[in-house]
Amino acid sequence: xxxRRAKSEPVGKQSLNLILMAGHAGSFREIxxxxxxxxxxNQKECEIYASPGELREIVPAVERTxxxxxxxxDMGENVVIMQxxxxxxxxxxxxxxxxxxxxxxxxxxQLFESGExxxxxxxxxxxxxxxxxxxxxxxxxGWRAIPVNDQNRAKIGRNxxxxxxxxxxxxxxNKNAMITNIICQxxxxxxxxxxxxxxFIASSVLIVINLQYPENARVKLIDLAHPIYAxxxxxxxxxxxFNEGMNSLIxxxxxxxxx
Numbered sequence: 001x002x003x004r005r006a007k008s009e010p011v012g013k014q015s016l017n018l019i020l021m022a023g024h025a026g027s028f029r030e031i032x033x034x035x036x037x038x039x040x041x042n043q044k045e046c047e048i049y050a051s052p053g054e055l056r057e058i059v060p061a062v063e064r065t066x067x068x069x070x071x072x073x074d075m076g077e078n079v080v081i082m083q084x085x086x087x088x089x090x091x092x093x094x095x096x097x098x099x100x101x102x103x104x105x106x107x108x109x110q111l112f113e114s115g116e117x118x119x120x121x122x123x124x125x126x127x128x129x130x131x132x133x134x135x136x137x138x139x140x141x142g143w144r145a146i147p148v149n150d151q152n153r154a155k156i157g158r159n160x161x162x163x164x165x166x167x168x169x170x171x172x173x174n175k176n177a178m179i180t181n182i183i184c185q186x187x188x189x190x191x192x193x194x195x196x197x198x199x200f201i202a203s204s205v206l207i208v209i210n211l212q213y214p215e216n217a218r219v220k221l222i223d224l225a226h227p228i229y230a231x232x233x234x235x236x237x238x239x240x241x242f243n244e245g246m247n248s249l250i251x252x253x254x255x256x257x258x259x
Contacts, residue, residue: 031071035087036063038072039080044114045225049080054196058189058221060085060206085208085218095167095209098146099160100223101245102238103139105129105202109234110226129202136160142248146204161252168256171214178214179257182207183250185219190246193221199239201226205249 027040039045048055049062061083072079086094106129111122133139136157145160147153156163171178186205193199203224209217228238 031068035084036081037084038075040075041078041080042225043078044227046078046080048224048227054192058192060220089210093211095170095211096148097164097167097207098204099249100144100146100202100204102241103142103244104241105133105138107201107234110201110228142245170211174215176257178217179253181215182217182219183253186246186250189221190243193242197230198227199235199242200224201228201238
């Protein structure tokens, strides 16, 4: 798929941008000739991107112009427009890793309190995700990898360490410098969330590597649709959930650097 377009159009499921979507393909669109991604989301995520505060440097850059508004007018009210982190990277040079953080990736109470689900809907969503977290080993590992394409998400999630190792093996130059850079950025994300008065359920870190310049790998926090604030009784539990997942992921990359 070409990264440059005369008109905006929905992002197909085979798009290189699928990993940035972290959701349903129909909710995303490339705009501004592929330089940006428009994401249809909920009000909470829109508010966070509109006023990121202490999270500004760890989330994708948000840019919005009048022309952007015209391109997404049919997408509804809650639309976030953010930097396309893959723009300018040739398909064969792209390594994109979407990694879901946390031993638990759904909360019945949060889903119901936020109005996203009814009590029954929240119950079934939580049960479904508990089974999925268990099967993919998120519930013990603290994170899971999500594939870019149509590969088996559950199978890859269950074998996340192998999947990440295979992707990292594509890097032939400056690998140690790249891993050190990734670890530093993961540490920054963890520190910023430790200092924040909010945390997230089912957020992800997106790692983007250009195989031509792997030492310049970029890491951002994405999937901010399920925030938990400090005044919520769930805050401590899910802050620990996020920290444990980040610590586990950082430890994994440190092991990669040691090999």
